[in-house]
Amino acid sequence: MLRTNIVDLIDDFVPLRRNGSNHSACCPFHDEKTPSFTVSDSKQFYHCFGCGAHGTAVGFLMEYERMSFPEAIHELASRANLTVPSEASTENNPKSINLTPLYDLLEQTNEFYQQQLRNHQKADAAINYLKDRGVSGSIAKKFNIGYAPEGWNNLIQHAGNNNANLLIDAGLSIKKDENNHCYDRFRNRIMFPIRDARGRVIGFGGRVLGDDKPKYLNSPETSVFHKGKELYGLFEARKANNQPDKLLVVEGYMDVVALAQYEIQYAVATLGTSATPQHMELLYRHTPEVVFCFDGDKAGIAAAWRALRQTLPTMKSGRQARFLFLPDGEDPDTLIRKEGKTAFEQRISTADSLSTYLFTHLSQDIDLSTLDGRARLAEFAQPLIKEIPKGYFKDLLIQELTARTQVDSNTLNRNTHNEEHTTHHYENPYPVQKTHQIQLTPMRKAIMLLIQNPQLAQHSLDNAWLSELDNTGAKILLKLFETLHTRPHLHTGAILELWPNDKERQHLSQLACKNILTPEAGLKEEFLGLLKLLQTKQQQEKNQALFHNLTPESGAKLSEMNDEERKDFMKTLAN
Known part of the structure; x- marks a missing residue:
C-alpha cells in the first residue's frame, strides 16, 4: 500500500485532472x-x-476492476515490483517464482505472431481465412490475432536458444529430448492470444489452416495459464464496457470475434472446457446476468446442462442466468452473419431463464398428470435446488416446484434447506453507497481531523485518559493514536486498510470523506482544543461519579486531589 500512489493507479483507468491539492474526474461508478x-x-x-463511492487503492481495484481482495493485493504488489508469498510456499521453497520473464516472453510471442500475419510470405492463407469469415482488419487488431507459420523452430529462432526452457515453461514449445531440444507447439495456425483480467497474455489458442489435428489447439496448463479459470475475450469485453449489463458465453474464439465484428462486444468463451465454478464466479464478478449460448444439437444441450449444474451454487441474490439455444447447424459465427445484430440480440433477449430451462429439462419424458410423474420431478429437482444458496431465488424455485408437483411446500423446504451451500466470496471493504450524514460531535470531529491528518498524532503523546471514557469513539481515537505513534508514516488510506474492524472501518472511511472547513494552519490548534474539551468532559464525568458516590471512604480520594483537581471538583458541585 505504501508503495502505491492512488493517483497514479486510478489515472491508469480514469483520466484525472489536478484540482487544487486533489485530482478529479467524472465518477467511474455512476x-x-x-x-x-x-x-x-x-x-x-x-x-x-x-x-458516495469511496475507498483506498485496494477498494478501487475491487470495485472498478471487480477483483477479489487477494487479486487486488497481488496487482498492487506487481505494480510495486514486489512478490506476494504464495500460500503453497514451503520451507524448501520459501519464495514465489518470479513470473515476469514468462509474461514478457508470452507478450513478445504475441507480437511475433502478429508480425507474421502481416509480413510472412505464406500468410495469405491465414489472411484469406479471416476475410472469408468476415473478420476486418480493425477487429483482428483489437484481438491481436496472429499467425504461426509452418516450421518446427520459428520461435526458438526468434527468442534464442537461451530461452528454450522458458518457451517450454510457457507452453509454446515442446521438449524433444533430454538435451532440452524443443520444437514449436503451434504450427500453421491462426493464433488467438488469451489474456487474463489484467490484460497480460497468458496463453494462446490456435486454429489450424490445413488438415492437421486437432482443429483447435490450446496452450497447456502452465504457471500462468489455467483454462478452468480464464475466459477468452473477457479483457476485450471489459475494455468495451467495464460494467456490462450481461455477458454472453459462447464456445469458440471465432464466435467471440465474429460477434464483436457485429458490435456485440460482451461475448466471452470458455477455453475448450465446460464452465467451471471458477468461471461462474469470474463472470458474476463483472456482471449480474450471464447468458449461455449453445448449439441446438445433442452436444449443445448436454453442454448447457453441465453449465446449469455449475451455475446453481453461484446463484446468489441479484444474479441471473439464461440459456439460448441456436437452430440446428448454426453457431454464433454463422448466425450473426446471416441475420445481423438486431435479430441475434432479439434471440438473446428471449433466452430461457434458468428456472424455465431447469424445469423444462427435468420434465422431459415425465407425465405430470400422474402421481408417479410429479413424484419423479420432485425427486429430480430437490437435490439441484438444494445446491442454490439461501435467498429469494431458492424460495421461488421451491414455490414453483410445489405448484408443479403439488408436494407440500414445508416438505420441500425441509428437503432443500437442511444443508446450505457456501462459497468463498470477497466483499469490497468500501462498497459503493450513499454516504450517510454524520452529526459531528467533538469526538467524531477529533477522529475526523486525525484520520485525515495523521501527522497531528505527534502533537499529543499522552492520551491514556481516553481509556477511562466508556464509549466506542474514545476507543477508536485511542487506537488511532497508538497506531500512529508506532507507525507515524501511515497515510489515511493505509490506516483504513490496516483497520481490523469492518464496521469501524466503514465509519472511519465516511469521516475521511468529509470536508474540513478549518484552514490548514489552524488544524493543530483546533485538534488540541478538541482534545482538551474531551478531557475536560472526561474529568467532569469522573468528578460527578465521585460526587454521586460520596461515602466516608471517599474522603481519602478527595484529600489526594491536587489543587487543580479539587478546583474542578468544586466546580462540579456548584453545577
Whole structure:
C-alpha cells in the first residue's frame, strides 16, 4: 500500500485532472456530466460526492476492476515490483517464482505472431481465412490475432536458444529430448492470444489452416495459464464496457470475434472446457446476468446442462442466468452473419431463464398428470435446488416446484434447506453507497481531523485518559493514536486498510470523506482544543461519579486531589 500512489493507479483507468491539492474526474461508478469524483494524493483515498463511492487503492481495484481482495493485493504488489508469498510456499521453497520473464516472453510471442500475419510470405492463407469469415482488419487488431507459420523452430529462432526452457515453461514449445531440444507447439495456425483480467497474455489458442489435428489447439496448463479459470475475450469485453449489463458465453474464439465484428462486444468463451465454478464466479464478478449460448444439437444441450449444474451454487441474490439455444447447424459465427445484430440480440433477449430451462429439462419424458410423474420431478429437482444458496431465488424455485408437483411446500423446504451451500466470496471493504450524514460531535470531529491528518498524532503523546471514557469513539481515537505513534508514516488510506474492524472501518472511511472547513494552519490548534474539551468532559464525568458516590471512604480520594483537581471538583458541585 505504501508503495502505491492512488493517483497514479486510478489515472491508469480514469483520466484525472489536478484540482487544487486533489485530482478529479467524472465518477467511474455512476453517470454524471460534472466531475464529483475526487482523489487525494495526501490521504491516498478517493471519494465521490455524487454517489458516495469511496475507498483506498485496494477498494478501487475491487470495485472498478471487480477483483477479489487477494487479486487486488497481488496487482498492487506487481505494480510495486514486489512478490506476494504464495500460500503453497514451503520451507524448501520459501519464495514465489518470479513470473515476469514468462509474461514478457508470452507478450513478445504475441507480437511475433502478429508480425507474421502481416509480413510472412505464406500468410495469405491465414489472411484469406479471416476475410472469408468476415473478420476486418480493425477487429483482428483489437484481438491481436496472429499467425504461426509452418516450421518446427520459428520461435526458438526468434527468442534464442537461451530461452528454450522458458518457451517450454510457457507452453509454446515442446521438449524433444533430454538435451532440452524443443520444437514449436503451434504450427500453421491462426493464433488467438488469451489474456487474463489484467490484460497480460497468458496463453494462446490456435486454429489450424490445413488438415492437421486437432482443429483447435490450446496452450497447456502452465504457471500462468489455467483454462478452468480464464475466459477468452473477457479483457476485450471489459475494455468495451467495464460494467456490462450481461455477458454472453459462447464456445469458440471465432464466435467471440465474429460477434464483436457485429458490435456485440460482451461475448466471452470458455477455453475448450465446460464452465467451471471458477468461471461462474469470474463472470458474476463483472456482471449480474450471464447468458449461455449453445448449439441446438445433442452436444449443445448436454453442454448447457453441465453449465446449469455449475451455475446453481453461484446463484446468489441479484444474479441471473439464461440459456439460448441456436437452430440446428448454426453457431454464433454463422448466425450473426446471416441475420445481423438486431435479430441475434432479439434471440438473446428471449433466452430461457434458468428456472424455465431447469424445469423444462427435468420434465422431459415425465407425465405430470400422474402421481408417479410429479413424484419423479420432485425427486429430480430437490437435490439441484438444494445446491442454490439461501435467498429469494431458492424460495421461488421451491414455490414453483410445489405448484408443479403439488408436494407440500414445508416438505420441500425441509428437503432443500437442511444443508446450505457456501462459497468463498470477497466483499469490497468500501462498497459503493450513499454516504450517510454524520452529526459531528467533538469526538467524531477529533477522529475526523486525525484520520485525515495523521501527522497531528505527534502533537499529543499522552492520551491514556481516553481509556477511562466508556464509549466506542474514545476507543477508536485511542487506537488511532497508538497506531500512529508506532507507525507515524501511515497515510489515511493505509490506516483504513490496516483497520481490523469492518464496521469501524466503514465509519472511519465516511469521516475521511468529509470536508474540513478549518484552514490548514489552524488544524493543530483546533485538534488540541478538541482534545482538551474531551478531557475536560472526561474529568467532569469522573468528578460527578465521585460526587454521586460520596461515602466516608471517599474522603481519602478527595484529600489526594491536587489543587487543580479539587478546583474542578468544586466546580462540579456548584453545577
